[in-house]
Amino acid sequence: MDVLVLIVRILFALLFLGAGIAHFSQREMMAGYAVSKCIPAAGLMVDISGAVIILGGLMVAVGVWPDLGALLLVGFLVPTASLMHDFWRETDPASKVNxxxxxxxxxxxxxxxxxxxxxxxxPGDELDPLVPGSVLTP
Structure with missing residues (x-):
C-alpha cells in the first residue's frame, strides 16, 4: 500500500508541477490571458499562482506536510475554476465547451x-515513513 500511495502522490502532483513551471516559462502568455479575464496585477498573480502550485505539488509528491500541500492546491484550483474558466460568460459555443x-x-x-x-x-504520523506527518496534527 505504501508504494501505491507514493505513486498516487507523484501522479497527482505531476500536473501541478508542469503547470507551475509553465507559469514561469510562458509567463507573458499566461499574464495576457489573466488580463483578458480581468485579473488585477495579472503578472504578479501568475507568479504567485505558479509558486503556489509548484510548492503544493512538491509537498504532496515528496510527502513533506502533504496535507498543507493539498490545501495549497485547493487554494489555487477553486479560484481558477471560477475566474479563469468562466464558461457561463462565453458566447462562442466551442469556447464555452472548452x-x-x-x-x-x-x-x-x-x-x-x-x-x-x-x-x-x-492518520497523522501513522502513515508510511515517506510521509513525515500532517502539519495539522501535533
Missing part, C-alpha cells in the same frame, strides 16, 4: 486534493 471542460476539471481536481488532504490529515 471553458466548461476546464472548469469541471479544476473542480474534479479540487475534490481529489480534498480527498488527499483528508487522507494525509487523518
Amino acid at each position: 471553458a466548461q471542460t476546464q472548469s469541471l476539471k479544476e473542480l474534479s481536481l479540487t475534490g481529489a486534493a480534498l480527498a488527499l488532504f483528508a487522507f494525509f490529515a487523518s
